Amino acid sequence: MAQRIKLATVAAMAFALAATACTTNPQTGQQEMSKTAMYGLGAAATCGIVGAMTHGGKGARNAALGCGAVGAGVGAYMDYQEKLLREKLAGSQVQVNRNGDQINLVMPENITFALNSAELRPNVRTSLDDVSKVLAQYTDTSITVSGHTDSTGTQQLNQALSERRASSVGGYLQGHGVAGARIRTVGFGPNQPVASNTSAEGRAKNRRVEINITPKT
Incomplete structure (x- = not known):
């Protein structure tokens, strides 16, 4: 039996x-x-x-x-992770994007951090818990957590804030079962905008943290 x-x-x-x-x-x-x-x-x-x-x-x-x-092959391995992440993050405002064999998660500031803060909001921890479970199960990937800001304020302040935010997310993943050796954190400040900084809507899109999941070669 x-x-x-x-x-x-x-x-x-x-x-x-x-x-x-x-x-x-x-x-x-x-x-x-x-x-x-x-x-x-x-x-x-x-x-x-x-x-x-x-x-x-x-x-x-x-x-x-x-x-x-x-x-x-790598494609099927990443396909299944993408499927799980989309299911778990549905309705969370975290975007799940696929580019070839890479999976990119985009976490907007409004659900992740308070203004000028690198402390994770309580509600986003649930989403990060779900992400951690998937990443801990599928170990043949490398993870880059990148912080991004808008252009308001000085370059120095924005750079430091983006680095702290990336470290907060990376540290949370590591604290919830994802091996630290797989995680790299980096801050880009305002240098990689996805929208124009001339409008409030554009600046809101630029304030984000991204988790890039790449298969190990």
Whole structure:
């Protein structure tokens, strides 16, 4: 009975990987699974069975995740993380963006920090808890936390504030299960605006912290 449960765990993991590995054929409009994804599912099933026999259901899940990432490739590994992050951060105002094999999370100032402060607001901690859980589970990534400000005030003050804010977010991730060796924090001050600083709306968009998640090479 226990063995059947373990094998069912492996099958469920393979199904989850398959759900994120499908692509749409531009000519037929039909959903298809790539060859690399199929190879990855085979690896996930094999390693998951080994994990189930040696460490139970949790071992099956973790082994399938790890071997599936190797077999299916970086894209599928990042796909599943993106899916989890979008689900967990839905309605949080944290933007989840995808650029190739990189995932970028954008946290606006209004939900993250008070004006001129680097102390995290209580409400954003829930979102960071969810981010930490995903990042702690998927360890084959490097994380860069960057702080950004608008152009109001002096360059020196903005630079220091952006560095402190990046450190606050990076420190929170590290304190909630993400290995510090994976995390780099950097402040850019007002030097990387995403909107014009001539309007209040533009300045609000520029005041942000970004978490960039990149697969290890």
